[in-house]
Amino acid sequence: xxxxxxxxxxxxxxxxxxxxxxxxxxxxxxxxxxxxxxxxxxxxxxxxxxxxxxxxxxxxxxxxxxxxxxxxxxxxxxxxxxxxxxxxxxxxxxxxxxxxxxxxxxxxxxxxxxxxxxxxxxxxxxxxxxxxxxxxxxxxxxxxxxxxxxxxxxxxxxxxxxxxxxxxxxxxxxxxxxxxxxxxxxxxxxxxxxxxxxxxxxxxxxxxxxxxxxxxxxxxxxxxxxxxxxxxxxxxxxxxxxxxxxxxxxxxxxxxxxxxxxxxxxxxxxxxxxxxxxxxxxxxxxxxxxxxxxxxxxxxxxxxxxxxxxxxxxxxxxxxxxxxx
Amino acid sequence: xxxxxxxxxxxxxxxxxxxxxxxxxxxxxxxxxxxxxxxxxxxxxxxxxxxxxxxxxxxxxxxxxxxxxxxxxxxxxxxxxxxxxxxxxxxxxxxxxxxxxxxxxxxxxxxxxxxxxxxxxxxxxxxxxxxxxxxxxxxxxxxxxxxxxxxxxxxxxxxxxxxxxxxxxxxxxxxxxxxxxxxxxxxxxxxxxxxxxxxxxxxxxxxxxxxxxxxxxxxxxxxxxxxxxxxxxxxxxxxxxxxxxxxxxxxxxxxxxxxxxxxxxxxx
Numbered sequence: 122x123x124x125x126x127x128x129x130x131x132x133x134x135x136x137x138x139x140x141x142x143x144x145x146x147x148x149x150x151x152x153x154x155x156x157x158x159x160x161x162x163x164x165x166x167x168x169x170x171x172x173x174x175x176x177x178x179x180x181x182x183x184x185x186x187x188x189x190x191x192x193x194x195x196x197x198x199x200x201x202x203x204x205x206x207x208x209x210x211x212x213x214x215x216x217x218x219x220x221x222x223x224x225x226x227x228x229x230x231x232x233x234x235x236x237x238x239x240x241x242x243x244x245x246x247x248x249x250x251x252x253x254x255x256x257x258x259x260x261x262x263x264x265x266x267x268x269x270x271x272x273x274x275x276x277x278x279x280x281x282x283x284x285x286x287x288x289x290x291x292x293x294x295x296x297x298x299x300x301x302x303x304x305x306x307x308x309x310x311x312x313x314x315x316x317x318x319x320x321x322x323x324x325x326x327x328x329x330x331x332x333x334x335x336x337x338x339x340x341x342x343x344x345x346x347x348x349x350x351x352x353x354x355x356x357x358x359x360x361x362x363x364x365x366x367x368x369x370x371x372x373x374x375x376x377x378x379x380x381x382x383x384x385x386x387x388x389x390x391x392x393x394x395x396x397x398x399x400x401x402x403x404x405x406x407x408x409x410x411x412x413x414x415x416x417x418x419x420x421x422x423x424x425x426x427x428x429x430x431x432x433x434x435x436x437x438x439x440x441x442x443x444x445x446x
Numbered sequence: 447x448x449x450x451x452x453x454x455x456x457x458x459x460x461x462x463x464x465x466x467x468x469x470x471x472x473x474x475x476x477x478x479x480x481x482x483x484x485x486x487x488x489x490x491x492x493x494x495x496x497x498x499x500x501x502x503x504x505x506x507x508x509x510x511x512x513x514x515x516x517x518x519x520x521x522x523x524x525x526x527x528x529x530x531x532x533x534x535x536x537x538x539x540x541x542x543x544x545x546x547x548x549x550x551x552x553x554x555x556x557x558x559x560x561x562x563x564x565x566x567x568x569x570x571x572x573x574x575x576x577x578x579x580x581x582x583x584x585x586x587x588x589x590x591x592x593x594x595x596x597x598x599x600x601x602x603x604x605x606x607x608x609x610x611x612x613x614x615x616x617x618x619x620x621x622x623x624x625x626x627x628x629x630x631x632x633x634x635x636x637x638x639x640x641x642x643x644x645x646x647x648x649x650x651x652x653x654x655x656x657x658x659x660x661x662x663x664x665x666x667x668x669x670x671x672x673x674x675x676x677x678x679x680x681x682x683x684x685x686x687x688x689x690x691x692x693x694x695x696x697x698x699x700x701x702x703x704x705x706x707x708x709x710x711x712x713x714x
Binding site: 134135186189192193194195196212214215217218220221222224227229231233234238239241242245246247248274 | 456460467474475551556562709710
């Protein structure tokens with residue numbers, strides 16, 4: 122059953138043209154040219170309860186604007202959305218008690234105080250009972266392995282620890298829907314992995330519906346089965362991640378290490394050279410020709426090691442967006 | 447009715463938690479906090495000295511006796527103190543929070559967004575205003591009318607109404623930040639409100655007095671609570687005070703709701 126239904130959602134921003142220089146600034150006091158930009162353009166989709174959906178797109182594609190409309194922060198210019206049966210921008214308290222939004226670039230924890238004090242504030246705001254607070258806090262801090270840091274001032278925590286604490290603060294009231302906007306941005310690889318593991322487990326155990334936007338394809342690959350891709354405010358793909366890969370991936374990556382140096386010109390006809398060093402090459406080869414090229418390499422060159430890899434999701438996405446330009 | 451009581455209790459509990467966090471946050475830097483206490487006390491003490499200098503030779507002005515003049519200043523200080531312990535720091539940061547998008551967290555939580563956006567930090571050093579206000583009020587409130595307890599009770603409630611009125615004025619102006627982006631002029635208005643409320647509204651020419659009872663009702667932040675405490679006209683004035691408090695709260699809340707519906711995001 123759909124828990125989120127979005128129908129022809131559009132958001133247009135107004136802004137004024139600003140030219141460089143003092144003269145232009147003074148002129149703008151008397152005459153300003155009003156411009157419009159459509160951040161989200163006629164986007165429709167629906168998401169079932171318990172789904173974990175990746176929301177992908179380049180910078181400025183309209184991902185965050187969509188999440189902000191679904192959480193009631195922004196009013197749309199047109200279109201409709203229902204989240205758990207509520208219109209988000211009506212900002213009904215019953216609705217607000219059932220969802221959470223975490224933005225990787227904005228924190229809600231008190232900087233100078235231990236995270237646990239900010240948790241106490243959220244407990245009061247969301248009217249969480251003492252028993253539920255105690256149980257949920259224990260469960261979340263165990264899952265995220267941050268028992269020993271929640272009583273340290275937030276300013277003394279690492280970025281990864283802070284993001285984990287942000288997640289605890291957002292989940293204390295057991296939301297049914299969770300919007301995550303770049304939750305792993307700026308984190309080191311280990312912290313990213315820990316947060317991914319937590320989110321996967323949380324989604325599986327609690328059946329919380331999660332929409333995730335991320336620039337890290339590893340996040341999307343590890344967590345979501347379905348992706349919605351958006352570019353220039355328009356939805357360009359909505360479906361299983363595997364289908365998207367199958368549709369757009371017509372090449373494989375051939376990674377070959379040689380025992381002796383070889384010349385670049387000798388690789389002619391073996392596919393597109395992505396990377397070249399005299400004893401190491403990375404080639405992009407059409408799926409149809411991969412066996413033939415691999416056999417040719419083994420017969421012709423002094424091959425020390427050969428690997429056939431799938432194209433990374435990141436390059437697939439890059440290809441999708443560049444094809445649209 | 448039950449829902450209203452529940453909402454008030456909910457907001458009170460959250461306020462108490464915010465106050466506790468503010469105190470804890472301030473205590474993290476004890477020397478800076480001590481300096482802030484000294485700074486506010488010094489500022490207010492200068493006010494007390496000026497009040498002495500100005501009023502010691504003035505038996506009465508604008509119908510206010512010498513004792514009442516001191517109480518007007520003390521009352522204004524008390525309302526200022528309450529404002530710093532509730533919304534004032536939030537007002538000062540509102541434009542910045544709108545520009546950088548930090549205000550968004552107030553829009554997604556199950557409470558009044560106006561409350562969450564403005565009641566963000568309480569400046570505890572302003573408690574010192576209570577001391578300076580007491581220095582001004584207590585010695586000059588010796589000769590209260592009969593039934594002093596009623597006057598003191600109504601005066602105390604009228605301080606809360608004064609707080610509601612000052613909140614109404616300043617939060618209405620703060621709502622403009624949704625459209626203007628920056629509100630540097632607000633600091634000037636705030637300072638003027640603080641200054642004007644420390645003098646009886648009756649010292650101004652008659653043709654201007656209505657301004658201080660209506661569009662910039664600073665009379666309710668000093669003069670009228672003083673009259674409630676010290677004159678027998680207290681019930682009528684108290685009723686007006688209560689009505690003004692409710693009206694300003696309602697207007698500021700409506701204006702806020704309308705203004706926040708125009709929020710277009712930090713990048714918008």
